[in-house]
Amino acid sequence: MHAAVRELESEVGREALTVPLVATRAGVTPSTIYRRWGDLQELLSDVAVERLRPDTEPEDRGDLRSDLEAWAEQFFEEMASPAGRAYIRDALLGDPDGGNAGQCSAYAAEQIDVVLARAAGRGERAPAVETVLDRVVAPVMYRILFRPDKLDAAYARRLVTGLLDPADR
Structure with a gap:
């Protein structure tokens, strides 16, 4: 999921992200994202926390x-x-x-x-x-x-x- 979000952000921009778009890229159904994260903002939050982790x-x-x-x-x-x-x-x-x-x-x-x-x-x-x-x-x-x-x-x-x-x- 994280990789799909990062790829799509660089390709279409953050503003164009949607749960169905991320789900399609990740090869899952939108309901998978909704069950795990609740909504797009919670998924973006999870991705952001991972990106804030020091390397x-x-x-x-x-x-x-x-x-x-x-x-x-x-x-x-x-x-x-x-x-x-x-x-x-x-x-x-x-x-x-x-x-x-x-x-x-x-x-x-x-x-x-x-x-x-x-x-x-x-x-x-x-x-x-x-x-x-x-x-x-x-x-x-x-x-x-x-x-x-x-x-x-x-x-x-x-x-x-x-x-x-x-x-x-």
């Missing part, structure tokens, strides 16, 4: 600040891109119970945990995963969704600086 571990640059800045910048750039915004929108619109939003949050938490575990392994003092989510990820997502004007990757780096500044701990 690789965060880069290891040798110290917590560099690792976290690089991760935050990459996270920002991916989420703030037109494709990232569309995936965020789809993930949330077809998510009546919040499960997809929770999965997206878990992806970010897993990536952050890798960065923090590396830092701890090097003997660096690191904040908790939830603290990074609250002080870096949440503001980035808020700004992307509600105040995207004049937003750039430097914003994500400033959030990391504020998080790691000993005066702010």
Whole structure:
């Protein structure tokens, strides 16, 4: 199903997608999609969550600040891109119970945990995963969704600086 959605999106555009069109491409009946996903928006949400899954571990640059800045910048750039915004929108619109939003949050938490575990392994003092989510990820997502004007990757780096500044701990 996911492959059918991705192929059709690139061929006919998202606006032209319908359950019967996706079902035909996937070689199933529309009722199969309705039984599994309920409607097109829930299917698009499921596809978006899969696309928001990171492909690789965060880069290891040798110290917590560099690792976290690089991760935050990459996270920002991916989420703030037109494709990232569309995936965020789809993930949330077809998510009546919040499960997809929770999965997206878990992806970010897993990536952050890798960065923090590396830092701890090097003997660096690191904040908790939830603290990074609250002080870096949440503001980035808020700004992307509600105040995207004049937003750039430097914003994500400033959030990391504020998080790691000993005066702010």
